[in-house]
Amino acid sequence: xxxxxxxxxxxxxxxxxxxxxxxxxxxxxxxxxxxxxxxxxxxxxxxxxxxxxxxxxxxxxxxxxxxxxxxxxxxxxxxxxxxxxxxxxxxxxxxxxxxxxxxxxxxxxxxxxxxxxxxxxxxxxxxxxxxxxxxxxxxxxxxxxxxxxxxxxxxxxxxxxxxxxxxxxxxxxxxxxxxxxxxxxxxxxxxxxxxxxxxxxxxxxxxxxxxxxxxxxxxxxxxxxxxxxxxxxxxxxxxxxxxxxxxxxxxxxxxxxxxxxxxxxxxx
Numbered sequence: 001x002x003x004x005x006x007x008x009x010x011x012x013x014x015x016x017x018x019x020x021x022x023x024x025x026x027x028x029x030x031x032x033x034x035x036x037x038x039x040x041x042x043x044x045x046x047x048x049x050x051x052x053x054x055x056x057x058x059x060x061x062x063x064x065x066x067x068x069x070x071x072x073x074x075x076x077x078x079x080x081x082x083x084x085x086x087x088x089x090x091x092x093x094x095x096x097x098x099x100x101x102x103x104x105x106x107x108x109x110x111x112x113x114x115x116x117x118x119x120x121x122x123x124x125x126x127x128x129x130x131x132x133x134x135x136x137x138x139x140x141x142x143x144x145x146x147x148x149x150x151x152x153x154x155x156x157x158x159x160x161x162x163x164x165x166x167x168x169x170x171x172x173x174x175x176x177x178x179x180x181x182x183x184x185x186x187x188x189x190x191x192x193x194x195x196x197x198x199x200x201x202x203x204x205x206x207x208x209x210x211x212x213x214x215x216x217x218x219x220x221x222x223x224x225x226x227x228x229x230x231x232x233x234x235x236x237x238x239x240x241x242x243x244x245x246x247x248x249x250x251x252x253x254x255x256x257x258x259x260x261x262x263x264x265x266x267x268x
Contacts, residue, residue: 001033002040003100010054016101016252023103031113032106034139035131039096042129045156046089053093060086060094063220065254071218072255079220088154092129095184099131104248104261108212109135111246111263112183115210117142120178123202124148126185130157137161147177176204182211187222197238203268208243215260231264240266 007014024032043053063084070078086094098105113135124132127148136142148161180199186192199209213226232242244265249258 001036002043003036003097006050006053006097009050010057013054013057013097013101019251020101020103020106024106028110031110031135031139032100034135035096035099035106035109038131038134038138039100041160042092042096042154042156045159046154048089048093053097056086056090056093057097059090064218067218067220068255068257071216072257077218077222077225081220084220088152092154096129096131103251107246107248108183108261108263112181112210113140115179115265117144117179119144121145121175121204122147122179122181123177124181124183126150126182126188127153127157128184129154130161132181132183133161144178175202176207177202178204178207180207180209182209184212184214186211187214187217187219187224187226190223192224192226193234193238196235196240200239200268205268207268209240209266209268211264211266213262213264215262216257217259217261218257226262228260228262231262235266240268243267 003017007017063081066080067078070080099109100106109131112132117136117140122136122144124146127133127150130148133146133148136146180203186196189195196209203209213231214222215226215228218225228247232245235242242264246263248261248263250260253259
């Protein structure tokens with residue numbers, strides 16, 4: 001696998017990858033290998049070398065550790081290096097790699113892949129490197145209508161998916177969807193509950209929203225920090241019902257901060 005070639009050149013990545021692999025059963029290994037091949041194709045298209053992948057990971061972690069240490073002391077989200085930034089390709093590389101070495105990231109995509117999708121309209125907001133889109137279209141091979149939105153997409157995404165679905169910038173629409181996907185998105189929104197409430201008009205009756213929240217993850221582009229089960233209290237007055245809930249602890253701790261994600265399925 002492509003990830004194994006990367007692991008051979010970097011001990012921290014090797015440690016995380018082997019630990020993740022030890023928790024994957026044979027059934028889930030198929031999904032893992034699919035993401036690995038998708039990551040390899042993305043890097044090949046954009047001419048990204050293994051050394052560049054490793055350096056981007058280091059660059060991201062240095063900034064993240066700085067923000068994490070600050071958050072541990074102040075309990076506030078502070079981006080200490082406001083000049084720090086990653087372009088679309090760099091950010092996609094860091095995210096794609098995380099699916100293959102970070103247990104919580106793989107757990108999230110694994111839960112997503114087990115959702116029962118039927119012949120329906122699906123909207124993905126904050127698609128990023130489009131792993132969820134790839135899982136739906138090429139791994140699960142669903143033929144439903146899919147629309148994927150992000151602020152911008154790498155050329156790889158446009159070339160791979162333009163004929164398969166609508167890939168463009170997000171705008172509120174009058175169209176209604178059976179499922180709306182907000183994986184790793186709400187923590188990037190200043191008013192996530194205002195945004196979530198607004199999505200009701202885009203959701204069909206008995207439609208579902210598949211979402212994650214980020215708890216104590218002071219990443220450079222995160223602007224909202226969720227508390228455990230906070231969202232479950234907020235969604236009741238909005239008219240949403242909880243269908244599924246998973247609390248996913250992170251296994252790598254670089255400080256005393258206990259980071260986690262929630263994977264939640266809501267129904268209108």
